[in-house]
Ligand SMILES: Nc1ncnc2c1ncn2[C@@H]1O[C@H](COP(=O)(O)OP(=O)(O)O)[C@@H](O)[C@H]1O
């Protein structure tokens with residue numbers, strides 16, 4: 402941090418001095434007394450703002466990551482390899498301008514000993530968005546290989562390079578030269594080329610970048626910005642009203658009729674076309690086989706992170722599809738009904754892994770969809786209750802040969818697990834006729850999760866039977882801390898390890914901006 406700290410508010414002054422000490426002398430030199438003296442306050446002042454020395458270290462790490470995230474935000478206007486290259490430069494530019502913060506974020510002597518698990522792991526989690534950006538380049542056919550390997554190779558190149566530049570300079574003072582920038586650029590391009598990048602990456606300044614790429618030549622997807630998507634179904638009527646939309650919107654998911662009109666009306670039209678075509682295919686098969694192969698429900702999977710707004714998407718689709726004359730009977734189920742009950746999760750040591758693939762009775766879920774698809778009547782689904790955080794004993798939803806079944810859940814796009822013999826099982830998604838992945842930046846979803854947790858304190862948590870009732874009385878700060886802990890320890894690792902990697906399997910990907918509005922739609926065309 403190069404700015405003079407004396408004019409900053411006390412909290413920022415304390416953090417700045419902490420970063421200086423940690424970044425130049427290491428954690429052994431950090432004492433609350435010293436930070437207080439340098440910040441011009443008493444030790445009580447430090448404790449009042451941060452509570453403890455380790456909380457101070459945590460705050461220094463977390464704030465530094467927030468700064469880096471902010472510096473990287475503009476590249477999310479871009480796509481593919483272009484975004485990865487520009488991201489690498491934005492990352493290096495920030496790190497070299499904040500060498501002490503960068504040291505605090507990544508020096509193992511600090512993160513391994515003096516930070517809490519959450520902030521020590523924050524470095525790993527910062528890879529999440531990078532992995533998602535890499536996945537985008539792979540999905541577009543601009544890079545070839547395993548996404549995780551490519552993402553790690555790019556990051557190792559960038560991080561290793563930046564750390565060397567910082568260590569070679571005087572503490573806190575890096576003077577980047579254009580020669581160093583050119584060398585760095587060549588190094589990152591070499592890594593990208595090693596994974597098959599052929600796209601010529603232009604050097605125009607970031608602000609001039611096109612908002613959206615049209616279609617990558619080898620990509621199996623068509624990628625449309627919001628306006629282009631909306632124009633696709635100009636003549637389809639919108640059968641919902643403001644009141645319908647208000648009724649269907651999930652907590653913290655600010656959707657309105659304009660958004661439904663712009664985004665969901667075209668989806669509903671596209672689905673109607675798919676349903677019609679699928680029925681035509683069945684009729685053709687019947688003619689060929691000279692027997693009636695029978696109708697079967699059209700099954701749609703809706704996947705995405707916890708708190709991304711899958712439920713709102715699924716409910717809107719149910720409502721819109723039911724208004725098409727060919728599909729009046731639309732049912733919606735969520736996969737949480739197939740979570741093992743808490744007692745079973747406890748027995749398996751999985752209470753902290755609710756939502757991970759292994760926390761579900763996957764065989765029961767597979768049996769369920771295959772029965773539905775086979776046209777069986779009265780197929781039953783257990784019911785999960787968010788309030789008690791458990792399966793409701795004896796309660797069931799009956800799925801009775803609907804025209805359309807929507808299956809919503811975190812893991813619905815998981816590929817099949819290999820059997821012990823090395824052959825492949827079927828996966829739930831093998832029974833889908835269409836699938837939708839609701840996507841957003843991980844940092845935005847984290848914020849939505851925390852905001853929803855805060856809002857739930859006054860509603861669901863306030864009820865004595867709520868599993869989270871003990872959180873109803875928390876102060877704002879305590880509730881934020883609690884929600885972030887659940888997010889960082891359960892939901893984000895699940896997103897990164899299990900959910901995000903399934904995104905490219907979806908027929909349609911809806912990418913939301915930080916205000917929940919869908920900014921981009923990607924449709925599989927091949
Ligand atoms: N602890 C909770 N108490 C009550 N309702 C909850 C709780 N957590 C989530 N919900 C509700 O459950 C639904 C599903 O949430 P989630 O699985 O996070 O999916 P999404 O937000 O993507 O729809 C949402 O309507 C949400 O408001």
Ligand SMILES: CC(C)(COP(=O)(O)O)[C@@H](O)C(=O)NCCC(=O)O
Nearest residue numbers: 707735736737755756809810811891
């Ligand atoms: C119930 C869920 C696993 C979602 O299940 P889904 O319907 O997506 O299969 C999730 O909302 C959840 O409660 N996760 C556990 C961690 C948490 O309390 O946020």
